Amino acid sequence: MRNQVVSRDEWLKARVALLEEEKELTRRSDAVALRRQELPWVRIDKAYRFDTDEGAASLGDLFRGRSQLIVYHFMFGPDFTAGCPSCSAIADGFNGFAIHLAHHDVMLWAVSRAPLAKLEAYKRRMGWTFPWASSFGSDFNADFSASITEKQQREGGFEYNYRPAAPLTSRAAAGPVAEYAATTGADAATYMRERPGMSAFALEDGAVYHTYSSYSRGLDGLWGMYQWLDRAPKGRNEQGLWWRRHDEYERA
Template sequence: MTQASDNGGDDRGNGAMQTPPVVSRAEWDAAHVRMHGREKEVMRARDALAAERRRMPWLRIEKDYAFEGPDGRVGLRDLFGRCRQLIVYRAFLEPGVSRWPERGCIGCSLVADHAVHPVHLQQRDTTYAFVSRGSQDDLARQKAKMGWEHIPWYTLTDDFDADFGVDAWHGTNVFFRDGDQIFRTYFVSGRGDEQMGNLWNWLDITPLGRQEKWEDSPPGYPQTDPYDWWVWHDNREAEPERE
């Protein structure tokens, strides 16, 4: 068979859909082994890239930034909470984009739809925030409507978006806090944001990584056995006690 016999009424293509050949079990198994080998190569390359990312230089943040949150005005330092690592996604849920305030940017909304519960990141000394220029009232309505209550949303009030390359397009910035000092450690935008939201991909862009013993990290980095830090997201007592 070289083509699909029925497209279910979907005529978006330019003719019959050309599908791969149908083969025996032995041929399928051999093809799967070859594909699995290629996938392992890509996985090892991703691990090596994450190790290189953990060795990127840091940029000290000298400027104070302010945001409006559900409880009032806060600074960049406050977005970390009790964690040392912070991931900030710039979302376009704001005036002038899409059908706001009825709807936000469809792409940024899709990113929010698969954002991991923050409790899992907190087990690795990491948290995240979504920022936009939407008002807190409008963002609160969207959170309730879309089921985004687990996502911390903040309103931009200054040049944060322009200073970090996300004033005209979405993007993800990563920061590390050492006492009162804050550093920018990574940035990704465009199609790179397609991978964001998943726990593992987010941890892989942080300076400390997944913090598991198998990782290639600089000396002295925190590491534990895999699986030992996993929790159920409703286990609030598992949140680390850090200041």
């Protein structure tokens, strides 16, 4: 046991002190959210095309009558046989709140580079119902820092999370990364050419605008299980990559 054991009164005093810090964090979070909403917009003039369960679609079509669109850049490359386990853990929460977003003028989509047939098969396996589009053959993922080429991976010259990224090294492609890559049917290099992230867009007077994107630890708030773990007695308590796809735990 790593924590001190105290009386209820002593615990309450410590808890109230922490509450003040939590309130400050909430106020700071509200202020940062407002800053996100105040960011300038960038008009999207490129004609991106996607494959969806309703046929070919433009970026504007993904709004489906709403004025706001959120895209989760799901790591599922053309050569994968299954989606990234981490992205899958995040996406497990989408079914529950996508309908609420849709009724609040916000459309949520996952977008991946794998062909639609692969995405649809994996979606059935996972029991998901949220919309998922294929950007196969499109520049969409690359333009929004969600995928890179073999040359970029080998030589560098690309950015991720708004910082220059280094070429792939054998060390970076070893260990847990290689293990997780294997679960997608890809080698580590192929796996790491896909990048997780989210992007937000607005539709106004027929024009589409890019309003926000976030990557890496910026996705923590979307990863529902971490919000619960951060409030559990032992916190995240992580040693390596411990999570799996939700249908794989019993087999582990």
